[in-house]
């Protein structure tokens with residue numbers, strides 16, 4: 465192992481502990497660990513930052529997605545990508561909904577909108593889009609489709625806090641969006657989720673739903689969960705907001721450096737971010753063409769690990785190929801060619817907000833050493 469140590473794929477982005485102590489001390493003193501003021505203060509801070517109308521904080525993105533599907537009273541089929549994290553789709557199954565998988569776009573890795581329209585039937589009640597690694601999907605086209613067919617439109621925005629489609633922040637699209645504040649995200653609250661919605665009545669229903677559906681007298685009016693964010697998480701999230709813009713800017717610089725170096729090597733491609741949009745680079749993913757590069761993504765992962773560089777083949781397997789989704793296999797096997805191709809060639813490289821440029825260069829050097837020819841040599 466090299467003296468300069470292991471390079472992790474990801475590191476939690478947290479503020480200085482001292483900056484949290486006044487609020488943490490207050491909560492420890494008054495004993496109000498949950499159901500108190502900091503969740504509301506955090507929600508207000510997020511509302512201002514995202515310039516959105518309603519924010520409801522929850523325990524995680526998964527519970528947020530489950531509650532959104534429940535509160536929108538979705539039925540039948542929901543159109544969703546398979547190239548995503550399993551929780552996107554689990555949230556539908558937990559609501560007895562049928563996921564209808566749609567292939568992804570080979571360049572952006574997001575939902576292929578042309579395919580979405582083909583999958584709409586009379587049973588479809590919603591489209592669930594995902595910002596893959598923070599990259600905004602085609603919002604206008606999806607909004608037009610949803611309104612043309614009277615469908616609900618939801619986004620799994622787990623990776624997308626701070627992303628923008630055109631001039632608008634993620635958190636302003638569809639009927640609702642749900643973000644994650646897990647430790648692998650741009651900022652974290654330990655665990656946590658954020659729901660945004662333009663609809664006040666939906667926000668009120670979600671507030672009830674995150675608290676068992678209990679309006680206060682335990683005469684529950686809907687089947688909710690305990691999906692509350694606790695006060696300590698809210699304080700961590702609130703203080704971490706000061707890190708958010710700087711972290712995205714830092715990641716942009718690191719990704720530029722990665723791209724400058726890696727584009728010199730044959731057989732490597734990048735996720736496309738459409739002009740005018742901002743991704744968060746929650747992950748920096750590259751596609752490996754084994755014939756041109758000289759080895760496939762799985763071998764590259766092992767070879768980099770030998771050199772102390774941690775990477776991840778992500779998302780893999782795609783959801784439609786996971787064991788628990790076997791019952792849907794028969795329909796989807798070989799029918800999502802782009803999803804399969806991307807899942808078989810992708811690899812996410814180390815990227816975190818306080819990563820030094822020398823570490824990016826070390827990763828690029830290692831990939832260059834392992835790969836085949838440089839583009840220059842091939843002419």
Ligand SMILES: Cc1ncc(COP(=O)(O)O)c(C=O)c1O
Pocket residue numbers: 524525526527548549551552594620622623643644645646656657
């Ligand atoms: C796209 C996507 N959706 C949902 C989730 C689940 O988020 P959480 O862990 O906050 O429930 C993740 C987690 O990484 C994710 O990547």
